[in-house]
Amino acid sequence: xxxxxxxxxxxxxxxxxxxxxxxxxxxxxxxxxxxxxxxxxxxxxxxxxxxxxxxxxxxxxxxxxxxxxxxxxxxxxxxxxxxxxxxxxxxxxxxxxxxxxxxxxxxxxxxxxxx
Amino acid sequence: xxxxxxxxxxxxxxxxxxxxxxxxxxxxxxxxxxxxxxxxxxxxxxxxxxxxxxxxxxxxxxxxxxxxxxxxxxxxxxxxxxxxxxxxxxxxxxxxxxxxxxxxxxxxxxxxxx
Numbered sequence: 001x002x003x004x005x006x007x008x009x010x011x012x013x014x015x016x017x018x019x020x021x022x023x024x025x026x027x028x029x030x031x032x033x034x035x036x037x038x039x040x041x042x043x044x045x046x047x048x049x050x051x052x053x054x055x056x057x058x059x060x061x062x063x064x065x066x067x068x069x070x071x072x073x074x075x076x077x078x079x080x081x082x083x084x085x086x087x088x089x090x091x092x093x094x095x096x097x098x099x100x101x102x103x104x105x106x107x108x109x110x111x112x113x114x115x
Numbered sequence: 116x117x118x119x120x121x122x123x124x125x126x127x128x129x130x131x132x133x134x135x136x137x138x139x140x141x142x143x144x145x146x147x148x149x150x151x152x153x154x155x156x157x158x159x160x161x162x163x164x165x166x167x168x169x170x171x172x173x174x175x176x177x178x179x180x181x182x183x184x185x186x187x188x189x190x191x192x193x194x195x196x197x198x199x200x201x202x203x204x205x206x207x208x209x210x211x212x213x214x215x216x217x218x219x220x221x222x223x224x225x226x227x228x229x
Contacts, residue, residue, distance in 0.1 A: 031215060042121075042206065042221035056216060089158065103150060104217060106160035 002026075004107035006092050012113045013082055021077040021110045025094030032075050033095075033104060034067060038088045046090075049075060082114045117142045119209050121220035128197050129228050136192045136223045138207030146212040149183065149190045154204040154222070163205075166190060168212070197227045 005024040013019050025032050034046040045059040049069045060066070064082075069075040079086055089111050093104035118141040128134045140149065151163040164174065166183050174181050178195045194201055204224045210217040 033215075033217070035219075043219040045216055045218070048215050050215070091160070093160075103162045103165050105162065106152075108157065108159040111158075 004092055004094055004105055006090075006107035006110050008110060009108065010111045010113075012115060015084060015114055016081055018078065018080045019082055019112065021079075021090050021092075021112070023075045023077070023092030023094075023107060025073065025075070025092070026105055027073075029094035029096055029105075030072065031095045031104075032069060033093045034075070034077050035091045035093065036061075036088045037091055037109070043091065046077070079112075082112075084114045087112055087114045117144075117209055117211070117218045119207050119218050119220035121205075121207055121223050123223045124221070125224045125226065127226040127228065130199060131196050133193060133195050134197050134225065134227075136194075136205050136207075136225070138190045138192065138220060140188050140190065140207070140209045142188075142209060142211065144211040144214075148210045148212060150208040150210070150217065151181065151190075151192050152206045152208065152219075154206065156203070160206065163192075194225075197225075199227050199229050201225060202227045 007022045032049040035043040036046055037043050047054055047067050048056045051072045052069050064080045067077045089109040091106055091109045093106045095102045095104045120139045147168045149166045152160045153163055154160050171183050171185055180193045182191045204222045206222045207220045208217050
């Protein structure tokens with residue numbers, strides 16, 4: 001696609017439920033990133049993919065969070081047993097290759113509200 | 116450790132005023148990239164500029180200009196003759212050359228009033 005696409009754009013879920021957030025990166029971008037932005041805060045790094053591998057998962061807040069990427073393209077971020085503190089905007093970004101003279105392009109995010 | 120500090124949480128100016136957004140960073144890497152992104156109310160981060168740590172030349176793009184000073188670890192962003200459409204949250208970010216993790220500052224919310 002022309003840009004990074006994230007779905008859903010908004011998600012309201014009950015505490016304790018599982019949610020899946022989807023990211024479609026720009027075609028041909030090998031690097032994919034997930035960030036979390038809590039209300040009024042900066043961006044918190046969650047995880048990075050190079051192809052289908054995740055060399056760095058250090059930013060995932062707890063074992064309730066997991067992510068996968070298939071076919072070097074679509075990525076899914078899963079949050080199990082959601083808690084109210086998980087409420088935030090989850091942003092996905094992609095770039096052609098890490099460490100090169102490239103910037104990341106961001107999607108519009110998924111706004112997650114846990115009630 | 117790497118860190119990006121944007122000390123200004125919110126700035127409010129009147130249209131046509133000039134405004135400078137501050138960014139100070141910390142890194143032990145000898146080479147790195149610095150970025151500025153704009154996040155308008157729609158939420159999508161828009162890339163504005165990338166600067167390589169080797170290149171300390173200031174850059175001007177229309178009403179936007181950037182002042183990179185390695186000696187003070189600062190990468191400040193100036194908007195000249197601000198417009199209402201400049202109202203957004205602006206993020207400064209850092210990434211080591213050869214690395215993948217981009218560290219963002221907390222952002223500066225800019226309000227430009229007509």
